[in-house]
Amino acid sequence: MAETDPTPRWWALALSEQVTGKAPLAVRCGEEEVVLFRDAGGVARALEDRCPHRRVPLSLGKITAGGQMQCGYHGWTYDGATGKCVAIPNLHDDEKVPERYRAETRGVTERDGFIYVWIGAPQASAAPLPPSLYTPGGLREHRGSVTLPLSHDAFVAALFDGPWVLLDFATSRVTDFLLGDPEMSDGWLMLERGATWGGPHLPDRFVPEWPLVLRVTVEPVTGETLVEMLDTNERLISAAEVSAAPAARGTTAVIWRSYAADYGGPAGLATRGLSMAGRPAISVRRFVNGRKLASLRIAPSHIWRTTLRAARDNAPAQRDTAA
């Protein structure tokens, strides 16, 4: 991974529902391939998606009744917590699997419906998860996952420069009218722009005031983003958590969850009604319009890049002090 930043971090790589004790799930973050599954206790486990025997992806195998990962080629079986190879089929009862036979484990934790995997350096050095910004609410939560044919870098840049190219809003419309520059707070970059309720509208340049505000709060390295649609009194109308990871061949794997908040008035009611009926208030588009993406002007993403660069330049020094 780490075309963006070599700093180790927690990456949200799957939705909680995608990780089960029934079938393993292959995910990746850049060059890091990981298999996710749940053990017998329902705890999410992560191993390098590579069997140390003959390098077959473990995700092609199955999860045993005991909640361990069994490779699909020769049936070597690994414990999710320790990575230890606990069984090689056909061995006699008195034969033991050597202690050093292990698959590599990856740090894994779960919060707010997302599975986070520690990517970048040994798990031993794993930092705590950054604080949660998203708290599921509303009457119905929606979720989805999609792989988009643009780079992770381009995806995050578009969250700043033109979120409407990536996101779909059921009852509102986002404009290019910026309400300031991105601001850094606690390691997250926050940006607001004007928005209106959907339906017929005047051309943007004739609108002096925006009834709504779209706020995106972005973790600069991973691109994990809280998306909030607010009214001008900062009352929440809908929210989404969007997480993206660099996937194979320059694509980006995106997962998201969203809900319509308990917001009054006919428009709020419509938003919640649609959500109940199956139309998420906010969702990630299944297809990205390349022409629209290409024509976005470079604006707040410039500040994101500057921030990233500064963080990267400081990173070695930070690591030295840590060590």
Place this chain on the structure above:
Amino acid sequence: MDMLETDVPNAGRANKLTSPVRDWNPGSYRLRDAWFPLAHSESVRKRPVKRLVHSQPYYLVRDAQGKALATEFHPERFAEQRRLASEFTGGTGEYPVTEIYGYVWCWYGDPARADLSLIPDIPYLPRKGGLPGYMRSTTRFDSCSELSLENLLDLTHADYLHTYLTGDEECDSDTVTVEYTSETVTMIRDQINKKTPDFMKKMGVKSERLDFRGVIHVYVRSSVAHAFGRFTPGYSVPLFHPCVPESQFQNRLNVTINSWDAPWLFKHMMPLQGYTVSPQDNYVTRPQNARYLEPTDRRDMHSRFDGAGIRYRFLMQQLAERQSQGDYSYLPDADIGRDLTELFRTIRVE
């Protein structure tokens, strides 16, 4: 414990396995000077068909007399392109070619060293060919031939991946012996009193238990292999299994299965099993391929069931080493054409 050394049976013979197998890069070896069964005889007609050995092109065609020819260029462009002919045809544009056992065999290497005694014995196929079409099939694997052969030489995956056909591992005794020369690896598995595999039951084998003897015999240089199985009671399953190394990412299997001693149904059904078994193998060897392309410091881990496969890797690397120094010769122990009736405990089919 070092499973590598302890687990290669017969390690005291011709070339002792003294150091761990170094980094294994299947697909990169391109060994020369061997015959490759590039096509079933029936596939070669008046219209040229193209085949590959390590990406080197072979156009196969029959002349007016029905004789098979193999050229480096399409026959229609032969005259104009002949001057581009490579060392593989000695500058002539035409490869050494011969036809036997129902295959068109072509030489990959220095044409001056093409020697018919280097064609392996196939006692269960008639020398003149002509077996019925249902016994033949062609499968493509999305991996280099080395990974497919490791798969074939590998003992435990069949119990696990192909249970329907071969049954599980449970039996009274299960002995495996690995033999080798500088050019071949042989794995013999004897299973006594194992549960009759489902497929055999469907094919009318009544008894609940049977004995199985499987012999895998691999010619390292050419990727040609035999897989000779016999179920008792039951029938023989002689499988000619040449993995033609077309490229680093693909090999072609021109299979013939001649269960000559089996009843009609079995004889017909057995060759069809390849269509279920091959995808099962491809399911694992396909994703394997990319993971062996780049050199790495991370060594594969082995179990004692990998003896034959490790031996294969080792012989492959030894041959590659010798060839990189310009030595393409066969050592005296090679005996590529040796009579295999005894190894397979079979008669010779005419």
